[in-house]
Amino acid sequence: MQTLEITKENTSASKEPVTITGSQAVLEAFIAEGVKTVFGYPGGAIMPIYDALYDYTDKLDHILVRHEQGAIHAAQGFARSSGKTGIVFATSGPGATNLVTGLADAMIDSTPLVCITGQVFAHLLGTDAFQETDVINITTPVTKWNYQITDANEIPHVLAKAFYIAKTGRPGPVLIDITKNAQLQKIEYTGYEKCNHIRSYRPKPIVRKEYIEQAAQLINEAQKPFVIFGQGVILGRAEKEFKAFIEKGGFPAAWTILGMSAIDTDHPLAVGMLGMHGNYAPNVLTNECDVLIAVGMRFDDRVTGRLDKYAKQAKIIHLDIDPSEIDKNVKTTVPVWGDCKETLPQLMQLIQPKDHSAWLQEFRALEAKEVEAVIQEELNPISEVMTMGEVIKTLNDLTNGEAIIVTDVGQHQMVACRYAKFNQSKSNITSGGLGTMGFALPAAIGAKYGAPNRTVVAVIGDGGFQMTLQELGTIMQFDVPVKIIILNNQFLGMVRQWQQLFHDKRYSFVNITSPDFVQVAKGYHIDGQSISKREQLKDALQTMLNHAGSYLLEVMVGKENNVFPMVPQGCSVSEIRLK
Amino acid sequence: MKQEFTITVYTENQxxxxxxxxxxFSRRKINIESLNVSPSEAEGIHRFTIVINEFEDVVRKLCRQIEKQVEVLKAYYNTNEEIVWQELALYKVPTDQIAEKVKVERLLRKYGARAVVIRKDYTVFETTGQREETEALINALAPYGLIEFVRSARVAIIKSSNGFHEKLKEFEEREPGEEVIENEFLDKQQEVFSM
Known part of the structure; x- marks a missing residue:
């Protein structure tokens, strides 16, 4: 079988048709969309596509994972570190259902993905055929769009639509289910045309001048303006515009977990992370600002705490590309619909340059309180056992904030996000909205493919690591040089913390045992070591970073350390606890 | 307070x-009281008419979420005062019973019903109206041995609507006009389909 030589001429739709299979049409679509990397796992119903892939290996890198969940998390990591669309192949039935967690994760964290699943022959649909499952209906609530192809003639334009929908507006995962007959079917292919318009789909709302003006007026009159920002800044590639905006207005700015790294963590106006385990000052002062400017964030309950006591004193300006986010959780005074790449500069033009240093000083004062109560001990502990915080701090010192840090879910995630330093965008990759344990290892693999020149460090708990550790096999086979730090507290720490604080220390099934992680890694020919003494920490991290390939470092940390500050569930952000 | 809302959704046919x-709806544990899907006045565009009992705030958010779906063009919600609505009902009764009883004829006239099928064994009547009206005829026919009864979903016309032809043209343009601004109907100051 020959691959098509794609030239400018035959990508335009008016060319002489060539006979190709549906499977080839899928791969041609990828190439036309600039795809280089695919994460996947073969199986019966997607074999024709894999057969075609055999002839495309010079153009497409296929990374064979060890589980389809690994494939989709890797694609998510790829998308998050590169800003491109992540691609996944999986077979029908169990292959497809294994994608569901990743789809839900990508949906809630607005990650652009195109997933291709094989499906049984069209004539077998609905007959309980081998490995048949109703993938379209299973995935409907967790996809931005999905579609089943039973006729190969649909492949070029449906894939064009898929790429367009995944990437534009508020990004999200798209799943295309292709029956085996369509993969095998021969079609007269006239080339691939990218999609740039779907009449029922409005990726970006039109920016309304009157709202920009109203917002600017509120901002100009504000005494205590406060900017809170989310991943929208990163997804909109508006980091520069955002930085210019806050600098002109002199606004203190705090990030959500997914907005982190959009500005340098030590920017003079940066005041830390919002939310349940975020920093003290931005949480408390949310309830003292007079104008709250929310940029590309969705007021998640982990950010707002108790809603009826959230920023009630403030006028709220909400910039978002997704109109359904406006007023969803927090009532907005002025909605600014649109892509923040467009709205931020427009808003910036109308605001007066200001200095809010007295107001900023209020943040710094509370920050000092947090340093004294929490941070000092976390980063420079006097206790004998190591803390998660000091591991992250030492890592910061060695990487100068230039590494991509991929975290899993739980205490280590909160600690890493609290203390990690970043000076580049797209550096903090974590499962935010869905809170998917097992995310980090495969996502780190994908992140490395998405940003091959950057150091990628996965920071994972002992629990989460055991959920997807099979992906060490992928690291082994493809020599993916990701660094793995396991922060081992021998507990499912976050649940244990809640049981301690809110359930009278009734430790119900949070005591998790682990294998010898270093030996497990060794089994996959991955070097590593385990340390439990502070004196070893710096050298061990340096060894890990200097190591040519992948490396696993297990750090034994305090068993019953808690993450503070904390906004207990059902409490207001101003009721944040320091201990 | 929860009240009856009629949601009108214009979509692609897919x-x-x-x-x-x-x-x-089911994700939010909201029961759909009535659902009708049919082609709309605009060619190729389908119209969903959905009736639910909910708080206005919930309905507003729901409409925004519905409108966000790729193949949905617009979603509107209205109270009963803002729409003209009807349901169609069919009633099957034994022919011998109604043939003998003159009262039935009067009754049917009163409820605006008409006979659709008359057979030796049964007769099917049809009427349109709001819930109470179709309900009333059931009660009236019950003494004569109502064999079967079925009612359609609600269909509703939005009083202040200009129809979808013009909107559709704007959707089809690559650079949409001011009219198609997302969710403009949700602004309190503006009427649905600003008339």
Missing amino acids: VGLLNRIAIM
Whole structure:
């Protein structure tokens, strides 16, 4: 079988048709969309596509994972570190259902993905055929769009639509289910045309001048303006515009977990992370600002705490590309619909340059309180056992904030996000909205493919690591040089913390045992070591970073350390606890 | 307070879209009281008419979420005062019973019903109206041995609507005009389909 030589001429739709299979049409679509990397796992119903892939290996890198969940998390990591669309192949039935967690994760964290699943022959649909499952209906609530192809003639334009929908507006995962007959079917292919318009789909709302003006007026009159920002800044590639905006207005700015790294963590106006385990000052002062400017964030309950006591004193300006986010959780005074790449500069033009240093000083004062109560001990502990915080701090010192840090879910995630330093965008990759344990290892693999020149460090708990550790096999086979730090507290720490604080220390099934992680890694020919003494920490991290390939470092940390500050569930952000 | 809302959704005609819309209600544990899907006044565009009992705030958010779906063009919600609505009902009764009883004829006239089928064994009547009206005829026919009864979903016309032809043209343009601004109907100051 020959691959098509794609030239400018035959990508335009008016060319002489060539006979190709549906499977080839899928791969041609990828190439036309600039795809280089695919994460996947073969199986019966997607074999024709894999057969075609055999002839495309010079153009497409296929990374064979060890589980389809690994494939989709890797694609998510790829998308998050590169800003491109992540691609996944999986077979029908169990292959497809294994994608569901990743789809839900990508949906809630607005990650652009195109997933291709094989499906049984069209004539077998609905007959309980081998490995048949109703993938379209299973995935409907967790996809931005999905579609089943039973006729190969649909492949070029449906894939064009898929790429367009995944990437534009508020990004999200798209799943295309292709029956085996369509993969095998021969079609007269006239080339691939990218999609740039779907009449029922409005990726970006039109920016309304009157709202920009109203917002600017509120901002100009504000005494205590406060900017809170989310991943929208990163997804909109508006980091520069955002930085210019806050600098002109002199606004203190705090990030959500997914907005982190959009500005340098030590920017003079940066005041830390919002939310349940975020920093003290931005949480408390949310309830003292007079104008709250929310940029590309969705007021998640982990950010707002108790809603009826959230920023009630403030006028709220909400910039978002997704109109359904406006007023969803927090009532907005002025909605600014649109892509923040467009709205931020427009808003910036109308605001007066200001200095809010007295107001900023209020943040710094509370920050000092947090340093004294929490941070000092976390980063420079006097206790004998190591803390998660000091591991992250030492890592910061060695990487100068230039590494991509991929975290899993739980205490280590909160600690890493609290203390990690970043000076580049797209550096903090974590499962935010869905809170998917097992995310980090495969996502780190994908992140490395998405940003091959950057150091990628996965920071994972002992629990989460055991959920997807099979992906060490992928690291082994493809020599993916990701660094793995396991922060081992021998507990499912976050649940244990809640049981301690809110359930009278009734430790119900949070005591998790682990294998010898270093030996497990060794089994996959991955070097590593385990340390439990502070004196070893710096050298061990340096060894890990200097190591040519992948490396696993297990750090034994305090068993019953808690993450503070904390906004207990059902409490207001101003009721944040320091201990 | 929860009240009856009629949600009108203009969509593309595509397999799976009914499910995509239906699960938005079930996800929030909202029962759909009535659902009708049919072609709309604009060619190729389908119209969903959905009746639910909910708080206005919930309905507003729900409409925004529905409108966000790729194949949905617009979603509107209205109270009963803002729409003209009807349901169609069919009643099957034994012919011998009604043939003998003159009262039935009067009754049918009163409820604006008409006979659709008359057979030796049964007769099917049809009427349209609001819930109470079709309900009333059931009660009236019950003494004569109502064999079977079925009622359609609600269909509703929005009083202040200008129809979808003009909107559709704007959707088809690559650079949409001011009119198609997302959710403009949700602004309190503006009327649905600003007339």
